[in-house]
Amino acid sequence: MSLQDRLTELRDQGLADIKSADVLKKVNDVKVDLLGKKGPITEVLRGMRDLTPEERPKVGAYANEVRDKLQSAIDHRREELELAAQNKQLVAEKIDVTLPGRQVPQGQPHVITQIITELEDLFMGMGYQIVDGDEVEEDYYNFERLNLPKDHPARDMQDTFYITKEVLLRTQTSADQPRSLENHDFSKGPLKVLSPGRVYRRDTDDATHSHQFHQIEGLVVDKHITMADLKGTLTLVANELFGDQFEVRLRPSYFPFTEPSVEADVTCFNCDGKGCAVCKQTGWIEVLGAGMVHPRVLEMSGIDPEVYGGFAFGLGPDRFAMLKYGVDDIRNFYLNDVRFLSQFYKKG
Amino acid sequence: MRISYAWLRDYLKLDIPADELAEKIERTAVEVDGVIRPSDGLKKVVVGDVLECVPHPDSDHLHICQVDVGEADPIQIVCGAPNVAAGEKVIVALPNSWIGGHTKIKRSKMRGVVSNGMLCALDELGFDEKLVPKEVADGIFILPADAKPGEPVFSYIGMDDEIIDMSVTPNRGDMLSMNGTAHELAAIYDQKPTMPTVELHEDATELADDQLSVTVQADEQAVPMYKMRLIKNVTIKPSPLWLQIRIWNAGMRPINNVVDATNYILMQYGQPLHAFNFDSLTAGQVNVRFAKAGEQLTTLDGEKRDLAETDLVICSDDRPICLAGTMGGLDSEVTDKTTAIALEGAIFDAVKIRKTAHNHNLHSEASMRYERGIDHSATETALDAAAALIAELSDGTVATGVVVGRDEDVQPAVVKISLSRLNHVLGTELSLDTVADIFRRLDFPTTIDGETYTVTVPARRWDIHIPADLIEEVARLYGYDNLPSTLPTGQPTIGKLNETQQIIRDSRKLMESAGLTQAISYSLTTEAKAKSFALHASEVTKLDFPMSSERSALRLNLISGLLDDLAYNNARKEHDVALYEEGRVFFSQPEQVRPKEVEHIAGAITGSMVQTAWDTEATPVDFYQIKGIVAGYLKSLALAAPVSYATSTTHPEMHPGRTADIYVGDDLVGFVGEIHPATAKAYKVRETYVFELDLDALIAQPKEHQQYQPISKFPSITRDVAMLIDNQVTNAAIVKLITDKGGAHLQKVQLFDVYNGKHVPAGKKSLAYTLTYQDQNGTLVDDEITKAFEKVLTALTDTLGAEIR
Numbered sequence A: 001m002s003l004q005d006r007l008t009e010l011r012d013q014g015l016a017d018i019k020s021a022d023v024l025k026k027v028n029d030v031k032v033d034l035l036g037k038k039g040p041i042t043e044v045l046r047g048m049r050d051l052t053p054e055e056r057p058k059v060g061a062y063a064n065e066v067r068d069k070l071q072s073a074i075d076h077r078r079e080e081l082e083l084a085a086q087n088k089q090l091v092a093e094k095i096d097v098t099l100p101g102r103q104v105p106q107g108q109p110h111v112i113t114q115i116i117t118e119l120e121d122l123f124m125g126m127g128y129q130i131v132d133g134d135e136v137e138e139d140y141y142n143f144e145r146l147n148l149p150k151d152h153p154a155r156d157m158q159d160t161f162y163i164t165k166e167v168l169l170r171t172q173t174s175a176d177q178p179r180s181l182e183n184h185d186f187s188k189g190p191l192k193v194l195s196p197g198r199v200y201r202r203d204t205d206d207a208t209h210s211h212q213f214h215q216i217e218g219l220v221v222d223k224h225i226t227m228a229d230l231k232g233t234l235t236l237v238a239n240e241l242f243g244d245q246f247e248v249r250l251r252p253s254y255f256p257f258t259e260p261s262v263e264a265d266v267t268c269f270n271c272d273g274k275g276c277a278v279c280k281q282t283g284w285i286e287v288l289g290a291g292m293v294h295p296r297v298l299e300m301s302g303i304d305p306e307v308y309g310g311f312a313f314g315l316g317p318d319r320f321a322m323l324k325y326g327v328d329d330i331r332n333f334y335l336n337d338v339r340f341l342s343q344f345y346k347k348g
Numbered sequence B: 001m002r003i004s005y006a007w008l009r010d011y012l013k014l015d016i017p018a019d020e021l022a023e024k025i026e027r028t029a030v031e032v033d034g035v036i037r038p039s040d041g042l043k044k045v046v047v048g049d050v051l052e053c054v055p056h057p058d059s060d061h062l063h064i065c066q067v068d069v070g071e072a073d074p075i076q077i078v079c080g081a082p083n084v085a086a087g088e089k090v091i092v093a094l095p096n097s098w099i100g101g102h103t104k105i106k107r108s109k110m111r112g113v114v115s116n117g118m119l120c121a122l123d124e125l126g127f128d129e130k131l132v133p134k135e136v137a138d139g140i141f142i143l144p145a146d147a148k149p150g151e152p153v154f155s156y157i158g159m160d161d162e163i164i165d166m167s168v169t170p171n172r173g174d175m176l177s178m179n180g181t182a183h184e185l186a187a188i189y190d191q192k193p194t195m196p197t198v199e200l201h202e203d204a205t206e207l208a209d210d211q212l213s214v215t216v217q218a219d220e221q222a223v224p225m226y227k228m229r230l231i232k233n234v235t236i237k238p239s240p241l242w243l244q245i246r247i248w249n250a251g252m253r254p255i256n257n258v259v260d261a262t263n264y265i266l267m268q269y270g271q272p273l274h275a276f277n278f279d280s281l282t283a284g285q286v287n288v289r290f291a292k293a294g295e296q297l298t299t300l301d302g303e304k305r306d307l308a309e310t311d312l313v314i315c316s317d318d319r320p321i322c323l324a325g326t327m328g329g330l331d332s333e334v335t336d337k338t339t340a341i342a343l344e345g346a347i348f349d350a351v352k353i354r355k356t357a358h359n360h361n362l363h364s365e366a367s368m369r370y371e372r373g374i375d376h377s378a379t380e381t382a383l384d385a386a387a388a389l390i391a392e393l394s395d396g397t398v399a400t401g402v403v404v405g406r407d408e409d410v411q412p413a414v415v416k417i418s419l420s421r422l423n424h425v426l427g428t429e430l431s432l433d434t435v436a437d438i439f440r441r442l443d444f445p446t447t448i449d450g451e452t453y454t455v456t457v458p459a460r461r462w463d464i465h466i467p468a469d470l471i472e473e474v475a476r477l478y479g480y481d482n483l484p485s486t487l488p489t490g491q492p493t494i495g496k497l498n499e500t501q502q503i504i505r506d507s508r509k510l511m512e513s514a515g516l517t518q519a520i521s522y523s524l525t526t527e528a529k530a531k532s533f534a535l536h537a538s539e540v541t542k543l544d545f546p547m548s549s550e551r552s553a554l555r556l557n558l559i560s561g562l563l564d565d566l567a568y569n570n571a572r573k574e575h576d577v578a579l580y581e582e583g584r585v586f587f588s589q590p591e592q593v594r595p596k597e598v599e600h601i602a603g604a605i606t607g608s609m610v611q612t613a614w615d616t617e618a619t620p621v622d623f624y625q626i627k628g629i630v631a632g633y634l635k636s637l638a639l640a641a642p643v644s645y646a647t648s649t650t651h652p653e654m655h656p657g658r659t660a661d662i663y664v665g666d667d668l669v670g671f672v673g674e675i676h677p678a679t680a681k682a683y684k685v686r687e688t689y690v691f692e693l694d695l696d697a698l699i700a701q702p703k704e705h706q707q708y709q710p711i712s713k714f715p716s717i718t719r720d721v722a723m724l725i726d727n728q729v730t731n732a733a734i735v736k737l738i739t740d741k742g743g744a745h746l747q748k749v750q751l752f753d754v755y756n757g758k759h760v761p762a763g764k765k766s767l768a769y770t771l772t773y774q775d776q777n778g779t780l781v782d783d784e785i786t787k788a789f790e791k792v793l794t795a796l797t798d799t800l801g802a803e804i805r
């Protein structure tokens, strides 16, 4: 048998062995047996020295070809088997992906904070500064500077917690207005502030009254501020909180520190204005109070009402949350039942 | 203020539905609480004529009546009212009718006798008992003789009226009267109202001044006007039905002709009037002054009141007979036997009346109007109108002349405003004529000079004094709906959170990411809770006049509120709770009433933060869990000074062995730990871990200047050390020693094991740390590290008595 025939025979036998190898080890065995230093192909190559110089390169080339062929068959087979093994493993590793994931503790903001934050962001986008006034305020700032002298009948509208005759728990975030006004340097541009915070009233807690609740007060003073600007701003607030499909209407009201004073109603989100229990069949929901800053308030802060004017508005996040989410008892906001708090984990 | 639509039609031509009118009032003037229709829900209630009325054979009080209800045959009704009698026109609820209180009337038998319906009293038709005249309260209501049997009864007793219930704001006292409301609606609907006229006939034979004298000692501020009229020969009796209807539809109880007449004029003009029994006056003498200390007066309600020196009183011969503007005295009350009336029409100071009403808790229709203002120009007219009405209803005679205790020269306000100013404030482009027309509709005489209006505001609109008030009038009558909607223009401003606000907002987010849910608790609590858990000693700020001890003091800490929240949850079987709160606490300041308001942030956890699940065991929270939350939070604040924790036994509410004070550098900023079991018991909570941090102090701390550190290209080397050491030696002490002795290349010391179980001698614990060494500039030589490590081991042995294992 010529060397070439012997190589051909080795090749065919080898390819058959590779093909029939069903585990990686067998493939490796075939490789060691055939291509190893002591394997038959090496043996054949050793026999080449007996060949004529003409034959030697031919057989050499053929031997390399056989070796390459076997090598690539081994590689191929190995890949096939590895893939099959991996596939088998993957099938074995299948899990129920619908089982719940492991918990990562996650808290959430209070619903009142969510509303305040939302409005803070809206107003900061319009160039307002956020102001945090004191919760313990002087009667002078909370009332007198807001055009509510002692014995003013409108004081009856707000029963007050007093600490002394002159110091009280603020009944309204409007109490920040005079301080903002007197601290502002109008040469640096208009005054635009938003004051969110806690306020207190001497009320017995029940489903609709709380001795502690929140207010957000907005105040803008400049040389050219109009009531139309107030209307536009309030519309924006309503759209932000309830959606832009709702209408805003103003109607006359009374606050001692604004003139004219208005109350703003929004189309009832619950019935689209058709009338329902939420809006007491009126189709409208009262959401905030507002008005043009009273000239007396400006004067008392040393601002010339002939030159400057502005608007102020106030709204209650508690009331908003009650309306928006159908919360039927204001006390829920302050009892912190986790079953209540956890319902407000997202906006909207 | 309840406005009868029927009464309004005396003034104006209005044919729109009441709901529409109410809406218009609400959009243009004052809030409307609703429209009341007294006959709503009532059905088949008709006039009946009692043809026959005989006693029930089996009853001592029932009567069997044959009643003509406009049908071919009379119907038989059994009635128990004492005043039922043949010949009366009565209110009949027919079979299957609906009366007040959603009650259906059915055919029935009473003691064996068929009754085809019911004869009704007013309260059975839904009348508030407080509005039913006393004389008809105990029986069925008798209708006028000309009532037609079978007709619905409502029009006979004013129940077909529609009543608009207005909630009048304090500035619109003028709308607390029919006249004022009519003026307002006339402006809204551009009509000329028909105002009431007074036809007073004075008796020329009697001069009021001869019999009645008034002196006002109180100052002009307190009593700007005081006038009286004298009406003689009066007969006190119930008012005619038309007047009673107006009175009860206005929400008042008809009393008698004199009182009803004064109330009627009060409703009409908004002017309170008071009728004195003239004969109770001493020699016809009246004087008005402030009460003296120690004086007493028994008011109409029978209450004996101690008068204050701020109370204005009407006296006779210097003996108090009436609390001015608030309530009359019992002694001078008009009774059935009264034959002469001294009628008062006066103005009292709003503040004084408010104080008196408040002090004596006497809030009446009169006091409410005095507090909100009165039309000074109509006082005498109202007095005349009331005198005329009383005379007419009581067959009396009005003595000639008004007795004037004090008079006032009432002048209209004159206010100027320019068109450009008006448009500037409203953001409108109203024309000169549009605005002039609004003033005309308001019936405010106006002259125009160029573009400036000079507006004469009648005294009936005393709320208007300044240009801004006129702007409001124009705006609301022009219609807020017609205003454009714009946003402020002008110099742009930057809106952003300041550093404090930003850190507070970030802090909330960090707490939430750490698994804590935000709570908002009450700032007011008990004094004991307010001062518990306090970071610094401080006086508690207390309310002067709290509603309850539960809410009497301002908190010095947030933890007590969070524990209340936990208790609330525990009571509802929620035992896994993790809450935080960010808010103010109130530290007292020397020499100041107002406390210093400090932002704090606090947390409380109980139960487990991770619940039992298919692959997770619930792990009960412990000290190290809450400390981890605090440490993670503090790390994110990038404080320049190091944070340290020191065992603290100084918080009485905290577990003395499981509480650490938290320092940033040398500054105490808060504490963390387990609450004392006694505290837990007192609050009714389970094992709970809490922290409280002075957020303002943290915000004020210098922050680390953030700077990039090149990441070393050279490998790090680690060495582990395990040691047996005395239980008393803290981790902090060991880490400090290792760090101090670790050499220049020590980068990190990491505790990886703590063990004090089996195989560890009593009083000892086993700790193990990994020390990581690295050089920024080169590869570390093993020998060098070994040397450094040996130094640490020696120090641990020598200094802390550690036994290296």
Ligand SMILES: [Zn+2]
Pocket (backbone or CB within 6 Å): A268, A269, A270, A271, A272, A273, A274, A275, A276, A277, A278, A279, A280, A281, A283, A284
């Ligand atoms: Zn609705």
